[in-house]
Amino acid sequence: MKYLCLVxxxxxxxxxxxxSPEDAECQAYAEQVAGSGRMLAAEALEPxxxxxxxxxxxxxVSITDGPFAETKEQLxxxxxxxxxxxNEAIQVAAQIPAARVGSVEVRPVRQxxx
Numbered sequence: 001m002k003y004l005c006l007v008x009x010x011x012x013x014x015x016x017x018x019x020s021p022e023d024a025e026c027q028a029y030a031e032q033v034a035g036s037g038r039m040l041a042a043e044a045l046e047p048x049x050x051x052x053x054x055x056x057x058x059x060x061v062s063i064t065d066g067p068f069a070e071t072k073e074q075l076x077x078x079x080x081x082x083x084x085x086x087n088e089a090i091q092v093a094a095q096i097p098a099a100r101v102g103s104v105e106v107r108p109v110r111q112x113x114x
Contacts, residue, residue: 002040002109003081003089008073009102011047021097029097033081038092044077073102080109 014020026044033039048066055062076098083089086106093104 001083001085001089001111003083003086003092004107004109005079005081005089005093005096006075006105006107007077007079007096007098007102008105009076009098010073011076014076014098014101017101019100021100025097029095030079033079033092038081038083039079040082041080042078045075048074076102 030039030042033042051066053064053066055064079092079096081089081092083092086108089106089108093099093106096104098104
């Protein structure tokens with residue numbers, strides 16, 4: 001089953017706390033998960049200031065700079081992994097270096113019936 005691990009962190013604190021991960025550590029972890037055969041994709045995202053939110057209401061497109069909501073933590077990146085079950089996906093998520101200073105939301109990818 002596919003699981004999306006969404007990494008959230010306060011951008012202002014992500015790289016400033018004592019437990020903050022360095023890029024090399026994050027890359028090494030991604031390589032470890034890829035080597036296990038569970039990695040489908042992983043990417044870090046640009047800062048939230050680069051985000052654009054798009055809405056369609058009443059047939060009209062609305063574009064807003066920034067994220068859809070003001071929050072303390074912002075989406076910083078993601079890992080798309082293959083795991084036997086939620087427990088295995090949680091084990092992968094718990095080892096993501098940024099989890100030490102932020103949080104990781106684990107969600108199953110919905111399987112569409114075609």
